[in-house]
Amino acid sequence: MPRIARTIQNEVAEPVQDELDLNFDIPVNIVIGDVRKCLSQLPEQTFRCCVTSPPYWGLRDYGAENQIGSEITVEAYINDLTAVFREVRRVLTDDGTFWLNIGDSYTSGNRTWRGPDKKNPARGMSYRAPTPNGLKSKDLIGIPWKLAFALQQDGWYLRSDIIWNKPNCQPESVKDRPTRSHEYVFLLTKSEKYFYNWEAVREPTKNQKQYRSKRTVWDVNTEPFSAAHFAVFPPGLVEPCILAGTEPGDVVLDPFFGSGTVGLVCLRTKRKCVGVELKTEYVQLAQERLRPETDLFLPRAAINVI
Template sequence: MSDGYFNCIVTSPPYWGLRDYGVEGQIGAETTVDEYIADLVLLFREARRTLSDDGTLWLNIGDSYTSGGRTWRDADSKNKGRAMGYRAPTPEGLKPKDLIGIPWKLAFALQADGWYLRTDIIWNKPNCQPESVKDRPTRSHEYVFLFSKSEKYYYNWQAVMEPASSLKQESKNRRTVWNITTEPYLGSHFAVYPRALVRLCVIAGSREKGRVLDPFFGTGTTGVVCNELNRDCVGIELNAEYAGLARERLLKGC
């Protein structure tokens, strides 16, 4: 890819230790959190090279808990994608059942590598998946981080304004908590982010006919949204099966 080719990057990398996508060398299956963060920093450093000077990166990332010494995870009737044949050991310095804090570890690492960390966004999921835990609240949110390549960058704030509760105004600048329901996907990919989430990022981060990159394409949600919004999209996917599913979705437009 040539330097400065893309106007915007919208993506959601595999979360550490949560899925096994069956591909050797897959990101997310590293033995340690530090290795996972380092791999993503290198990847996004190269992605930044392909980004225009006024470009932005919209990064959706969720957190993980330590495995507590378990080396595998059984299937869940409510989430078949939870089954895993490997579990990374508890990271050094952490305890069993600790929340790791991966989103902020990654955000600070990317910031240190040269990205401008502009804001964190809470993606609140009103229809979040139930959890069987009884010793903490059910997690119902993930993070979306907005990074920019330069101090000044393209951000169409007017296009993503939200309704105002005041009778004196119809809309207001979008806040940092986005209430967006998850979307079911009938294919074999179990971590598909919703089109409504992607749509806000693409609209705010790119102009019509702009170029968008998703280096973790999955089943092609970013591409489907870009087609709807008249943007060009390039998707990169390691898993051949998911790449095939993405091509099918793009052809069907759904």
Template sequence: MPQEVEVRRVEEPEPLAFEQSTIFQGDALSVLRRLPAASIRCAMTSPPYWGLRDYGVETQIGLEETMPQFINRLVAVFREVHRVLTPDGTLWLNIGDGFTSGNRGYRAADKKNPARAMGVRPDTPDGLKPKDLLGIPWRLAFALQDDGWYLRTDIVWNKPNAMPESVKDRPNRSHEFLFMFTKSEKYLYNAEAVKERSETGGLRNRRSVWNVRTRPYAGAHFATFPPELVRPCVLASSGRGDFVLDPFFGSGTVGEVAQSEGRRYVGVEINPAYVELARKRLNAAETRIVRVAA
């Protein structure tokens, strides 16, 4: 007898609307797919770095077995960011780098910041050698460029107070990259709002090396954005009342800066503990929290 075929109706998830600053607790890709198209003017974020930290949440990004898997998952997330941006919208993306483990399957304990330590490290990626720099920022930047983004500039975030390293066979790394992507060839960029002081005391167009000291948020035990790294991005790429998106919201630095500059924000964060940190940090009366099932 022929096998009976099950027929059932699968409902599309309801769109997630927002009219005020909102934190969505849920997986970044799942939430972004339900946000309205062309609803966000500016996005600013720093996704989890590959193989660096275990946030203790299932489906988290950053613990993929291979580097291509990590890159591909981020490309999928930022494809949805591209969709929800307005045609003149901008994405500012900070991403850190690392070195191959030499197939060492463990990571030494981090006494200064235990939250950074993990029990395992990914294997050396195919094509790389022990002690190679991974090159993740540029690999991701080129993958996003191939996916349709306009890669407008790279910015060197120089950290004057960078943590020392114990290495003796290379310079200590004291910088990360911040990339500026746009959805279209023409986009909002308010150069006047982000001019900087020149050596002679006058104002000049902002340059591509930003000296910004790291500044931990007292309520968090993990790395956070310095507000002064976020502020120029928000001022250059949005206006008062616009929505600023951070799909990896963490403790809410992007939301705090957006709020202080008269913008609204949309944050997506998978870890409920970090959502609670952000709620305490931001004005609860102005923030709506929505828990989204996967």
């Protein structure tokens, strides 16, 4: 039960959120709940790094009321995420980094309903938002940069735009534009000075005899997860973020935990992780996915679900 605090002036009782019962002796903590409520229960300056991929606007129906990604307008979606990531900034250490993967969307052309995909029920949306103000039918909306600039305006330092190039991208049936094969990963920080281990992510030159600083185009294949009807955050995309942004033993946050890729990479690189996930079904998938890693590296119970 939440504690009750009284304001002396007007004697109105207001709930005060207790901090979540995280156990940092255990490498993975998973919090079940809406990120908009759960993040406020995390202590300040706890995490060295945040790596996440929020639900994309208007793409999937996760079956939850008022879910992020189902907003009627792009502006509401951007506002929701900006508020969430403001809390992320609060719980990051001063030298922490925030790695944000985000994809784009096209306008719906004023179509208001999309039926379910037989292979992927989550792709069906009971409602499709109308064409945003100022845009036209079939326009590319530009959500990644709208969000990046909103976060910059909100106080984040926008340090890098990384292109996630997908060599095995999903084919599209469109005949009037190129097939989309990339998404963005933005690197954001709380201040001008922050922890970034460039040596940990050096990459070999073409002749394989020398190393260079990591470039801003990352070739990473998408990876299916047999237990889910959706593509998961690939470990190859997450690992450079964690290696560059943390040291062994540091704690990493993923406020949209999904199937648990960030937790998986943390286990493999000897970091700790806290994930927040709205759907119990996905938490169960994440536990199944992480359990072989915990059995391999850690003989005792290694996942704490709150």
